[in-house]
Amino acid sequence: MKQIPIHGDALVSPDKPKANLIYKNLGSKLKAFWSFFEGNPPALIGGFLLTLIMTMAVLAPVLASHDPDRRVARSHVEPSAKHFLGSTRSGRDVYSQLLFGAQKTLSVALAAGAIAVFIAIGVGVTAGYMGGRVDSYLNFLTNVFLVFPQLPLLIVLAAFLGQVSSLVITLLLGLTSWPWVARVIRSQTLSLRHKEFVISAEVMGESRWRIILVEILPNLVSIVFGGFLGTTIYAMGAEAGLGILGLGDSTEVSWGSMLYWAQTSSSLFTGAWWEMLAPAMALALTGGALALINMSIDQMSNPKLKTGKHMKLWKKLKREADQRRGLV
Amino acid sequence: MMNELNTPVLKASGLIKDFPIGSGNKASMRALNDISFELHKGQALAIVGESGSGKSTSARILSRIFEETAGLIEYKGIKLKDFIKKFGRLEYARQVQMVFQDPFGSLNPVHTIYHHIARPLLIHKRTDKQGVEQAVYDLLELVGLSPAYETSLKYPHQLSGGQRQRVAIARAIAVEPEVILADEPISMLDVSVRLGILNLMAELKDKRGISFMYITHDIATARYFAEKTAVMYLGHMVEWGDSDAVTQTPQHPYTQLLLSAVADSARKDTVEFKANTGEIPLWGKESKGCPFVSRCHKVIEPCHQTMPAIKEISSGHFIRCYQV
Ligand SMILES: Nc1ncnc2c1ncn2[C@@H]1O[C@H](COP(=O)(O)OP(=O)(O)O)[C@@H](O)[C@H]1O
Ligand code: SF4
Ligand SMILES: [Mg+2]
Numbered sequence: 013m014k015q016i017p018i019h020g021d022a023l024v025s026p027d028k029p030k031a032n033l034i035y036k037n038l039g040s041k042l043k044a045f046w047s048f049f050e051g052n053p054p055a056l057i058g059g060f061l062l063t064l065i066m067t068m069a070v071l072a073p074v075l076a077s078h079d080p081d082r083r084v085a086r087s088h089v090e091p092s093a094k095h096f097l098g099s100t101r102s103g104r105d106v107y108s109q110l111l112f113g114a115q116k117t118l119s120v121a122l123a124a125g126a127i128a129v130f131i132a133i134g135v136g137v138t139a140g141y142m143g144g145r146v147d148s149y150l151n152f153l154t155n156v157f158l159v160f161p162q163l164p165l166l167i168v169l170a171a172f173l174g175q176v177s178s179l180v181i182t183l184l185l186g187l188t189s190w191p192w193v194a195r196v197i198r199s200q201t202l203s204l205r206h207k208e209f210v211i212s213a214e215v216m217g218e219s220r221w222r223i224i225l226v227e228i229l230p231n232l233v234s235i236v237f238g239g240f241l242g243t244t245i246y247a248m249g250a251e252a253g254l255g256i257l258g259l260g261d262s263t264e265v266s267w268g269s270m271l272y273w274a275q276t277s278s279s280l281f282t283g284a285w286w287e288m289l290a291p292a293m294a295l296a297l298t299g300g301a302l303a304l305i306n307m308s309i310d311q312m313s314n315p316k317l318k319t320g321k322h323m324k325l326w327k328k329l330k331r332e333a334d335q336r337r338g339l340v
Numbered sequence: 341m342m343n344e345l346n347t348p349v350l351k352a353s354g355l356i357k358d359f360p361i362g363s364g365n366k367a368s369m370r371a372l373n374d375i376s377f378e379l380h381k382g383q384a385l386a387i388v389g390e391s392g393s394g395k396s397t398s399a400r401i402l403s404r405i406f407e408e409t410a411g412l413i414e415y416k417g418i419k420l421k422d423f424i425k426k427f428g429r430l431e432y433a434r435q436v437q438m439v440f441q442d443p444f445g446s447l448n449p450v451h452t453i454y455h456h457i458a459r460p461l462l463i464h465k466r467t468d469k470q471g472v473e474q475a476v477y478d479l480l481e482l483v484g485l486s487p488a489y490e491t492s493l494k495y496p497h498q499l500s501g502g503q504r505q506r507v508a509i510a511r512a513i514a515v516e517p518e519v520i521l522a523d524e525p526i527s528m529l530d531v532s533v534r535l536g537i538l539n540l541m542a543e544l545k546d547k548r549g550i551s552f553m554y555i556t557h558d559i560a561t562a563r564y565f566a567e568k569t570a571v572m573y574l575g576h577m578v579e580w581g582d583s584d585a586v587t588q589t590p591q592h593p594y595t596q597l598l599l600s601a602v603a604d605s606a607r608k609d610t611v612e613f614k615a616n617t618g619e620i621p622l623w624g625k626e627s628k629g630c631p632f633v634s635r636c637h638k639v640i641e642p643c644h645q646t647m648p649a650i651k652e653i654s655s656g657h658f659i660r661c662y663q664v
Contacts, residue, residue, distance in 0.1 A: 217434065
């Protein structure tokens with residue numbers, strides 16, 4: 013029988029170079045990425061819409077026809093070739109405002125989502141993996157934040173401060189909307205923690221940090237991503253809501269502040285529907301795109317732990333094995 | 341005889357393990373009661389018993405997943421605690437490896453086979469960075485997973501149960517262990533691939549001198565693979581000795597029941613315990629008597645009172661029963 017060589021030196025170096033291995037891995041990652049969209053209309057539509065919206069936001073300086081902050085037209089000009097989406101009561105170009113507003117609104121929402129998810133990962137994975145006392149403390153903290161009325165808090169705070177800048181809104185939303193994501197992550201970590209592959213890594217002598225980061229976390233990708241999209245949608249809605257109530261900074265151009273101005277100028281009553289409809293539609297479309305992607309995440313790259321076909325196969329084989337052993 | 345042959349690699353004496361039950365910390369159940377056994381170099385000890393008899397708990401205590409409540413474990417002739425103090429926990433983790441029952445659960449679904457075998461090599465510094473790749477391929481070849489390069493790129497769900505179990509074995513032998521604790525390594529596999537896995541383990545045992553603790557509920561495979569067999573029931577060892585003696589001339593009523601179940605289901609592929617299940621009691625600290633009393637057809641009065649003492653019925657064949 014062959015002995016395992018402990019040092020590779022005596023051997024001819026492998027005929028397949030390492031670069032090939034990395035390339036193949038990349039290839040299979042790309043394939044996994046594509047298979048997420050393949051035969052998955054919600055993901056395709058949502059992904060397409062989101063890409064479009066993001067591109068337009070990023071390219072706002074190029075695509076905008078006017079300076080969003082300046083008076084460039086008469087009050088309430090109808091949509092035309094010069095002003096694609098008309099003008100506001102104060103003579104700003106709605107189309108240009110929509111593009112620049114997308115930058116602000118999306119960055120608030122995405123940043124808040126990212127902050128929330130980072131906290132949620134930290135709290136959820138730690139609680140689920142450590143268990144015991146650490147878990148009960150973190151669980152308590154999570155519950156406190158969960159019952160914490162964040163929107164009323166924001167309103168009170170905004171009323172107190174006058175108007176709050178988008179940075180403050182980002183931080184507040186990020187710091188308060190992590191609990192439900194943390195809960196989902198915690199319970200999933202808890203179940204992963206007792207899986208044999210985690211136990212066997214422990215028995216093998218793998219360090220705690222590597223177990224959390226390399227063995228457990230990659231199994232949570234779809235949950236983390238879903239949580240991120242969920243919080244982002246929520247943050248976008250909250251930002252717009254605060255804007256409508258006039259609690260955001262109305263001098264910044266965002267979809268929320270656009271709604272605020274449209275409302276204070278009674279644009280709908282005066283027949284200037286475009287001033288209200290443009291930001292409202294933009295919000296609805298973006299929210300819809302995010303929700304569509306979120307919906308299709310269940311079938312994403314790691315189906316073995318979730319409801320995909322591999323789970324069904326696993327269950328079937330386990331059932332058969334149990335039957336053979338006379339346990340069922 | 342040489343001293344090395346006499347000193348067991350791993351020796352457990354009087355192991356007891358209590359688990360708390362329910363949320364209150366008062367109540368507990370005794371999963372292991374007075375368990376003693378030895379693992380010798382290049383030999384296998386089979387632990388046989390129904391589900392819930394404490395087989396996995398024994399292995400998990402040896403691999404330090406659980407701490408024993410009482411009892412003594414000696415590794416290579418010194419107390420395990422002292423060995424770990426002297427050589428470190430990591431060294432013990434290298435020398436005593438575990439193979440799990442569920443080949444679907446013991447490999448991480450998000451990592452390639454390469455990762456699973458390279459990690460132990462790196463954790464225990466078995467090879468330098470350049471050597472890892474070749475060592476992984478060699479190990480895969482060794483356990484019969486060729487072409488190794490292609491296999492190494494696959495994810496666990498792309499392999500069959502038998503192939504996964506081979507990966508788990510490759511992972512265990514990657515670090516050149518002294519002992520492998522195999523917890524029902526074939527019970528979840530297709531019948532057709534079971535023998536292949538057993539033969540692979542037998543080869544490692546015979547040619548590399550690895551000691552095995554082979555946990556199974558299938559007493560037929562115990563005789564095929566292991567030199568010694570211990571039969572466990574409800575956390576107790578009821579009969580143990582040379583596998584031939586235990587399986588050919590079983591003396592304990594429980595061992596006889598296990599073997600008759602094999603005979604009954606000879607046409608089927610595994611043992612059906614269910615049909616013979618009497619009421620299995622919960623064993624606690626205060627429980628007394630013989631654990632098998634509720635299902636035994638030979639019960640006499642003392643069976644209810646105290647656990648029968650150990651009797652050596654023939655050389656190297658031990659039993660705990662009043663009626664033998
Ligand atoms: N972590 C645990 N906590 C509480 N009870 C346990 C734990 N592990 C095992 N047990 C109990 O110990 C007994 C023996 O279990 P186990 O060793 O898994 O048996 P086997 O492997 O022979 O099927 C069972 O009654 C089981 O419920
Ligand atoms: S000691 Fe008594 S109850 Fe236990 S197996 Fe023997 S005869 Fe049966
Ligand atoms: Mg078990």
